[in-house]
Amino acid sequence: xxxxxxxxxxxxxxxxxxxxxxxxxxxxxxxxxxxxxxxxxxxxxxxxxxxxxxxxxxxxxxxxxxxxxxxxxxxxxxxxxxxxxxxxxxxxxxxxxxxxxxxxxxxxxxxxxxxxxxxxxxxxxxxxxxxxxxxxxxxxxxxxxxxxxxxxxxxxxxxxxxxxxxxxxxxxxxxxxxxxxxxxxxxxxxxxxxxxxxxxxxxxxxxx
Numbered sequence: 750x751x752x753x754x755x756x757x758x759x760x761x762x763x764x765x766x767x768x769x770x771x772x773x774x775x776x777x778x779x780x781x782x783x784x785x786x787x788x789x790x791x792x793x794x795x796x797x798x799x800x801x802x803x804x805x806x807x808x809x810x811x812x813x814x815x816x817x818x819x820x821x822x823x824x825x826x827x828x829x830x831x832x833x834x835x836x837x838x839x840x841x842x843x844x845x846x847x848x849x850x851x852x853x854x855x856x857x858x859x860x861x862x863x864x865x866x867x868x869x870x871x872x873x874x875x876x877x878x879x880x881x882x883x884x885x886x887x888x889x890x891x892x893x894x895x896x897x898x899x900x901x902x903x904x905x906x907x908x909x910x911x912x913x914x915x916x917x918x919x920x921x922x923x924x925x926x927x928x929x930x931x932x933x934x935x936x937x938x939x940x941x942x943x944x945x946x947x948x949x950x951x952x953x954x955x956x957x
Contacts, residue, residue, distance in 0.1 A: 760812030
């Protein structure tokens with residue numbers, strides 16, 4: 750059992766029933782994951798409220814959720830497949846949402862699975878908000894004077910690395926060499942959760 754709360758911030762379209770935190774809770778417990786808004790402004794208030802409520806000893810950010818995790822200060826961070834460049838795509842391509850029919854099409858293409866999952870709605874205003882979210886998050890990185898600890902996991906078969914949405918080069922620019930790779934996909938497989946992620950969590954929070 751954990752000696753304190755761990756706040757898990759899911760990726761795009763994830764939620765309270767996301768796979769990785771479910772596996773973590775089966776093995777170490779104490780992992781809190783809640784569904785937050787796709788709108789960064791609303792999500793910021795929700796997540797800040799959870800941090801105040803839970804006083805977590807660790808925050809874990811997955812994929813796009815890593816940006817919401819990174820901006821939280823004075824807590825150790827672990828990132829899984831951090832999509833540091835996804836906000837750039839959202840921001841610079843947001844004008845497409847002004848074309849009639851594009852928003853409903855994107856909402857349909859990226860429709861989340863059934864269950865307690867984040868509802869996605871790709872409007873111009875929401876997509877543009879991801880640019881300031883990224884700027885705010887990166888202000889907390891070591892390259893810009895941030896003092897929090899960070900560690901990341903990247904899959905060698907992560908298909909998002911081809912487009913640059915997930916980029917080890919970008920991570921190194923802001924966070925240095927505090928990362929490892931695993932021979933898996935963007936969606937960390939259970940074997941690597943057990944063999945790599947859980948040991949790192951225990952090491953970070955001081956559990957043997």
